[in-house]
Amino acid sequence: MGIERAVAELGVLIYPGAQMAAVHGLTDLFGVANRIAAEHQSAQLPLLRVSHWQADAEHAPKRIYDSHPAPDGALIALLIPPSIGGFSEGQAPPALIRWIRQQHAAGATLGGVCVGSILLAESGLLDGRSATTHWTSAKKFAERYPKITLNADKPIVDDGDLITTAGLMAWSELGLRLVDRLLGPSIATSTARFLVIEHSDSASECGSNFAPILGHGDAAILKVQHWLQANGAVEVSLSVMSQQAGLEERTFLRRFRAATGLKPTEYCQHLRVGKAREMLEFTNGTIDHIAWSVGYSDPSAFRVTFKKITGLTPSDYRARFGVTAPARTL
Structure with missing residues (x-):
């Protein structure tokens, strides 16, 4: 069989x-x-x-x-x-x-x-x-x-x-x-x-690009996912995401995790790191600037999250996969 x-x-x-x-x-x-x-x-x-x-x-x-x-x-x-x-x-x-x-x-x-x-x-x-x-x-x-x-x-x-x-x-x-x-x-x-x-x-070579689960059938959560993808998950909060879904916060948390397999904060981290990977590969902006661009006010927190998800530091990632020379820092 x-x-x-x-x-x-x-x-x-x-x-x-x-x-x-x-x-x-x-x-x-x-x-x-x-x-x-x-x-x-x-x-x-x-x-x-x-x-x-x-x-x-x-x-x-x-x-x-x-x-x-x-x-x-x-x-x-x-x-x-x-x-x-x-x-x-x-x-x-x-x-x-x-x-x-x-x-x-x-x-x-x-x-x-x-x-x-x-x-x-x-x-x-x-x-x-x-x-x-x-x-x-x-x-x-x-x-x-x-x-x-x-x-x-x-x-x-x-x-x-x-x-x-x-x-x-x-x-x-x-x-x-x-x-x-x-x-x-x-x-x-x-x-x-x-x-x-x-x-x-x-x-x-460095962990799959984030592939969000979209075919779960929960229209309210899918609406939030599309919204997050469009704005890069920058400057979002649980209350704002709940409002986008038209759900109470506790209900939103439960349904979001059931649909995507991730907490909203984890989901946003993956989206931001995905954007950062692209910038590290194709631009020569400084790592601090990239951190800020994808929604991290603390570059140290960005570096920790990036390495947790990809297994590499942002600088190591750029050295391996970047197509442009890193910008010089003074």
Whole structure:
């Protein structure tokens, strides 16, 4: 008798002009990850179910393929592949935009590859957040979506529930990022090795990037999670979070921990450290400035929390994973 495993469904969107190589490549990548995970014979590892969703000009996308036919369930993630021909701003059908927003509101992580990030921008979900896109689209992207912090020089921006990538072939790294979240870094690394593709994410060497649980079904808590992700969990308090949820503080605490597996303070620490990791990798700001930017008035407390979560001090982390030289301090 086989081991009964939970199912995690990953949707791949097919829209007019979508790069089918990415659609089928992601499907194969998750299939390889499933096979490697099965070798571990662990009921704790979910089965990755891949579904394809066909979009047209007038209707919400329809499911046209399942790698493992099963009763319909909520998507854990929705991936939007690139378009070789280029996807123009303002061309997204309203029904498709509504459907994308619905998947996010239901707890799905959204991932946009290259110009696929334009669909996420059109949805408004990236407003007030950081994102990246293909360099050929960067100028128009920045002009059309001024509420989005565009980091076009970054290959991937992982903002927890919203992930964007800059390269046409970056669908492989996005797929591996989700394998890392759902099956663990060792299986992600083994999948990359089997497919002979690069997987240089710092998460595989220094603890996984924080992957919040979003598919728990508690709408009030999910609302707070999206709010925290958008503001970086800076200058928040239990009372403010409770108000966002519309719950009494004691009820909020109980439901938040039941839904996310973490206390609100722990959850906020993970979000802040995630932001700090990105700044340490891609900017040359001082560590004290980064601590302040992510919500810590005491740099010493930031250093302690950072090492507790990542296993490295901020300076060691930058030395290992930073792509720019550290700023000189006087």
